[in-house]
Amino acid sequence: MELETLEQVAEVEPGVTFTYMTFNGQVPGPFIRTRVGDTVDLIIRNHEDNSMVHNVDFHACRGPGGGAEATNVAPGEERQLRFKVTYPGAFVYHCAVANVDYHISAGMFGIILVEPEEGLPEVDHEFYLGQHELYTNGKTGQKGHHEFDFTRMAMEDPTYVLMNGEKYAITPDNYAEMNVKTGETARIFYGVGGPNLFSSFHPIGSVWDEVWEQGALASEPMRYVQTTPVLPGSACVATMSFPVPGDFKLVDHALSRVARKGALAIITAEGPEDTDVFDPVR
Ligand SMILES: [Cu+2]
Incomplete structure (x- = not known):
């Protein structure tokens, strides 16, 4: 899967704008759906028009920083990370650079779902x-x-x-x-x-x-x-x-x-x- 980090001005409410930081232009970031035993093959790209370094820390990933250092990416560059999801649950992922609180506040977080092996029951x-x-x-x-x-x-x-x-x-x-x-x-x-x-x-x-x-x-x-x-x-x-x-x-x-x-x-x-x-x- 691919995540692209974008820094973009958008409305908070009519007439009020803010420079968000996002994964794939949305807040929260894309819903990532996996199942126990899957290997996530991630490409993270930092758009060349951005001004800041970004990365991603997955709470569903066992490894240093949840992948943060391995995905540290400067504007105009890309990195690749593979990790196996080994336990079920709905987990947050987020940017985790030095000003982590700023980057999350500006919009850089989302959910990665790891379904149990048998999947989740049907709902409408x-x-x-x-x-x-x-x-x-x-x-x-x-x-x-x-x-x-x-x-x-x-x-x-x-x-x-x-x-x-x-x-x-x-x-x-x-x-x-x-x-x-x-x-x-x-x-x-x-x-x-x-x-x-x-x-x-x-x-x-x-x-x-x-x-x-x-x-x-x-x-x-x-x-x-x-x-x-x-x-x-x-x-x-x-x-x-x-x-x-x-x-x-x-x-x-x-x-x-x-x-x-x-x-x-x-x-x-x-x-x-x-x-x-x-x-x-x-
Ligand atoms: Cu960031």
Whole structure:
């Protein structure tokens, strides 16, 4: 597989721009799907227009730095790394150069899934979300281009806390990418790049039917979980069902991050009402 590192200006919300650093032009980086026993053959390319060195540390890789030194790549260059995935789970990968916190904050993280040998059970939908914090020299919502702010990062005082790289990116008013029918099931892969804040991941109006905390798929899942902690540099795998229609908000239950800083995604379920389960009587 190929990862290309890109430094590119994009909107955080309408009228607010930031110079992101990405794997393959997306935040979170591409979802890498493997199975126990696979060998990952990675080419990492650093675009010639970039100004910084980048690399990648896979938490699914046993080896120095998770591959970081072996993939250190200067602008205009490429490196190759092969590694075998030997244990199952959903793992974060991220850039790990000297200013690792800056590079993750700017968008350089994603999930590599290592399925168990027998694979994962069938579900109707799979969704992929990644949360991270953006530290800028502007106020939240202040129009114009925001520069990165190292002081605010050191104070762990983010301007934005984002799911999938933009304020309210995966919601009906924006990209509207999570749509299901009542009676269906969904599996959510949710990674937290951080670099600093852990998330209290909660589905409003529902529960996680199953949660594999830390993405530890070799363990038994917890059942009917309201809010699951997801640490920076970790992930969770959770399943959800939709007995009744409506919008189901996936949030970091540190709710100021939702109301003011962008940490929200929405699954929309369509289908018939079931008044036995939910009945707004009048
Ligand atoms: Cu980097």
